Structure formats: C-alpha cells, structure tokens
Amino acid sequence: MQRRLPPTALSLLAARGGQWELVRDELRGSHWAEGAVVSLTRWVDNLTDVVAPAPWLRAELRPLAAGELGGLSQPQLVELVQWSDLILFDYLTANFDRLVSNLFSLQWDARVMQRATSNLHRAPDGGLVFIDHEAGLGHGYRLLAVWDKYNEPLLRSVCVFREATARRVAELHRLQNAAAELLRLYRTREPLSAQLGFLSEQQARLLQSRIDFVHKHILHCKAKAAAAL
Ligand SMILES: Nc1ncnc2c1ncn2[C@@H]1O[C@H](COP(=O)(O)OP(=O)(O)O)[C@@H](O)[C@H]1O
Numbered sequence: 499m500q501r502r503l504p505p506t507a508l509s510l511l512a513a514r515g516g517q518w519e520l521v522r523d524e525l526r527g528s529h530w531a532e533g534a535v536v537s538l539t540r541w542v543d544n545l546t547d548v549v550a551p552a553p554w555l556r557a558e559l560r561p562l563a564a565g566e567l568g569g570l571s572q573p574q575l576v577e578l579v580q581w582s583d584l585i586l587f588d589y590l591t592a593n594f595d596r597l598v599s600n601l602f603s604l605q606w607d608a609r610v611m612q613r614a615t616s617n618l619h620r621a622p623d624g625g626l627v628f629i630d631h632e633a634g635l636g637h638g639y640r641l642l643a644v645w646d647k648y649n650e651p652l653l654r655s656v657c658v659f660r661e662a663t664a665r666r667v668a669e670l671h672r673l674q675n676a677a678a679e680l681l682r683l684y685r686t687r688e689p690l691s692a693q694l695g696f697l698s699e700q701q702a703r704l705l706q707s708r709i710d711f712v713h714k715h716i717l718h719c720k721a722k723a724a725a726a727l
Pocket residue numbers: 504539540541542543545617629630
C-alpha cells in the first residue's frame with residue numbers, strides 16, 4: 499500500500515529553526531500561520547491525472563458481471579483491482595473528496611466522471627497514487643450524513659478484490675481491533691501524536707463497523723462468483 503499512498507507526517511509550522519529554515523523566504527510569502535499543523539508528504543515525480551475507468555463512468559453504478567471480467571486484458575484487470583482498493587479504502591475512511599464528490603456533482607454536471615478524479619494520480623510505473631486524505635477518517639466520519647449515501651453504492655459497485663486486501667480485511671474483522679491497531683501505528687509513527695487527538699470512541703467503533711461491512715460484502719462477492727462457476 500505504501501506505493502499507492504506516499505507516507506505523510508504532521509509538522510508544526512515554526513518561522514525559525516529546524517526543517518523550516520530552508521524554506522524561510524517561501525514561508526514569508528505564504529499566509530501560513532505560525533504554529534499551524536501541516537502535513538508533509540513524500541513527493542512523487544511526474545504524476546499525471548486519472549479518469550475513472552469504464553465501470554464508473556455510468557451514473558448508475560452496478561458491479562461488473564463475472565462474464566464481463568473475462569473480456570478484460572491483464573493490464574485492465576490490474577487497473578480494476580487498484581480502483582477496488584481505492585474504493586474500499588475510501589469507504590473505510592468515508593473519504594468524500596475523490597469519486598464520491600464526483601458522484602455528487604453528477605446532479606448538475608453529467609460529464610464529471612469523465613474528468614480527472616481529484617486527489618488521485620498515476621505514477622510513471624502506471625500505478626495509482628492516492629494523495630490528500632484530509633476528507634477521510636475524522637472529517638469524513640463527521641460529514642457522513644452528507645456523503646455516505648454515495649459511499650455505499652460505490653462499494654457495492656466493486657465485486658473484485660485483491661486477495662491480499664481481502665485477507666487483511668478478514669483479519670481486521672476477526673481481530674476486531676482496527677482502531678486499536680490504528681492508534682498503535684499513530685503513536686509509534688506520527689511525531690505529533692502526543693499533542694494531537696485521535697478518533698473518538700464512537701468514530702473508532704464506526705471504523706470497525708465499516709471494516710465488518712466490507713468483509714461481509716467481500717464474502718457476498720465470493721459466494722456470487724462461486725455460484726456463477
Ligand atoms: N506527494 C505528492 N507528489 C507529487 N505531487 C503532489 C503530491 N501531493 C500533492 N501533489 C500535487 O499537488 C496538488 C494538490 O495537492 P493536494 O494534497 O490535493 O492539496 P489541496 O487539495 O489541498 O490543494 C495535487 O493535485 C498534485 O498535483
């Protein structure tokens with residue numbers, strides 16, 4: 499997943515000293531306030547824009563039938579499972595600033611799905627790169643009432659998953675420890691974790707229940723595929 503998600507760390511903006519010294523002039527010209535929390539992320543060279551592939555270009559979302567999959571080439575299948583990883587990830591975090599915001603805009607812009615998807619790019623190796631996760635987790639969960647009606651149909655529109663992803667979801671479902679595991683990673687890897695908050699109890703339960711929901715959906719897709727054989 500690291501190749502898909504450039505690592506990100508938070509930092510406190512300080513006018514003097516430390517890592518900010520090198521960009522002092524740029525900082526002076528910006529309107530960033532001292533003490534603001536900013537996120538730093540690894541730069542990926544030569545990113546290009548990405549448009550959603552065919553299954554998500556229609557306004558009416560429906561999963562590809564097993565028969566349709568047979569007609570896809572290997573590169574198309576590789577692309578498809580990357581999109582299914584993306585949709586699954588955005589469902590778990592309730593991120594509304596990628597496909598979901600496009601689905602919302604379909605109300606007045608019929609061609610929105612044919613435009614570049616925000617916060618998503620393609621690396622020179624062809625792989626998708628997910629950036630800017632501001633609209634996910636805490637923020638996404640706070641705005642569920644507005645956006646969740648798009649998240650669920652989007653998840654239901656994918657019925658093909660990478661085996662490793664399905665295994666990891668099954669494990670997080672079995673262990674029922676998703677939020678605790680996330681908190682452990684946050685405390686060990688995020689330099690500002692001691693000064694900043696984490697998910698509320700309710701949001702932590704929501705994360706687990708979304709994992710359980712995804713797990714159920716994957717089982718449903720497995721059963722459907724087995725029945726079609
Ligand atoms: N890690 C990165 N590597 C290369 N380019 C990036 C990276 N992160 C962001 N960008 C570029 O900056 C643009 C804006 O980034 P983003 O994080 O989405 O900020 P915002 O939406 O707040 O303006 C992206 O569309 C992309 O072109």
